[in-house]
Amino acid sequence: MHNNQQLLATQFVTLFTVLDPLSHVALFLALTGHFSPRQKQTAAITGVATAFLVLAAFGLGGQALLKTMGVSLRSFQIAGGVIMLVFAMTMVLGSGEIAHESGAGKSGSPFDTAIYPLAVPVIAGPAALLCMVLMMDGVNNTANASRMQVLGVLVAVLALLLLALLLGDRISRAIGNGGANLLRRILGMVLAAVAVNTTLAAVGSWLELPPI
Template sequence: MIDDLNLFASQLVTLWVVLEPLSHLSLFLSTTSHLDRKERHKAAALGLLFAFLILVVFTLIGRLLLEAMGISVLAFQISGGLILFYFSMTMIFGDMTSHPVEPDADRGFAALAVYPLATPIIAGPGAILAMVLFSDNNRGAPLYQHIITVVALTAMMTLLFVIFWLGDYISKAIGQSGASLLRRVMGILLAAFSVNLVLNAFQKWLGLPEI
């Protein structure tokens, strides 16, 4: 029971760091700025649903897809770690809100929910990499551990929906400086996570002691 709770907690924290709700909130608000409140809520619901389905698909067949393309999980882990590290540097040293996504007044909430909300904002490279690694770690594990991974993803998508729903209030409450501070803290955690991914891949490849 304790091991299952630890698995759930570790995966939830990883998804929190990778998805970084406040950065996604700023992108969500800038992308849907031309929509009214009701349409914005619909866009959030659809976008998160589509992102959830994309991530579940990669959880189920991500490993098979890599094998079909002749890509090892370790190579995918290293490349993903490098991409996440670069992204974490932009979170720490760059202001991601300085170049917001330009709203397109000609696109409705359904079109925005697919692109760019579902992908690449929510179901981006970091989230996809995390789900593939979760799936690989659960290989050969009992079915309930795979269910725990899906439950962790569901919990994270629900939390994101609540944050998007309350986006206007949260943005006013913490202000731009507060959002910038939290984004940089999340960037530091993401940098450590990405470095750990690369080091673990080399540890497994070279047969070195665990880090």
């Protein structure tokens, strides 16, 4: 039970850090600044729901896709760890802001903006897709309960993300730019540690080294 709770906590923290709900608030407000409150709500719900479908589908079918392409899971773990580390470094150093996407949806409808760029690539980005595959591999893939646990964690994190988007105006006023930047860097440090652990675990398994 203790190990399962620890795994559940690790999965939650990892996904929460990768999806980074609070840091998406500013981008969401920029994308939907010309929408009415009702249209903002529609964009938030549609974007998060679409991101869930994309992440869940990739998490469930990602390993089969890798086998079809002839890519070993260990190689994917190492690549995923490196990419997550780079992503974490941009969070800590502040050089990986995705605000350059903010103009992509200004002329579209709430549904258009929700699909692109909000759902993909902002929410369901490369790091999140890799994270889903790695977490699905981290459980016993013959047990539906284990897969459902990962999907449950995904639902919980996306629910927090949706709540953050719906309360975007209030959160932005409460924490300000300084608070958002500080939180982003703290979460980036946590994600960097997870990324290093993922890479070292894959390399250690390849070299048959004792676990770290």
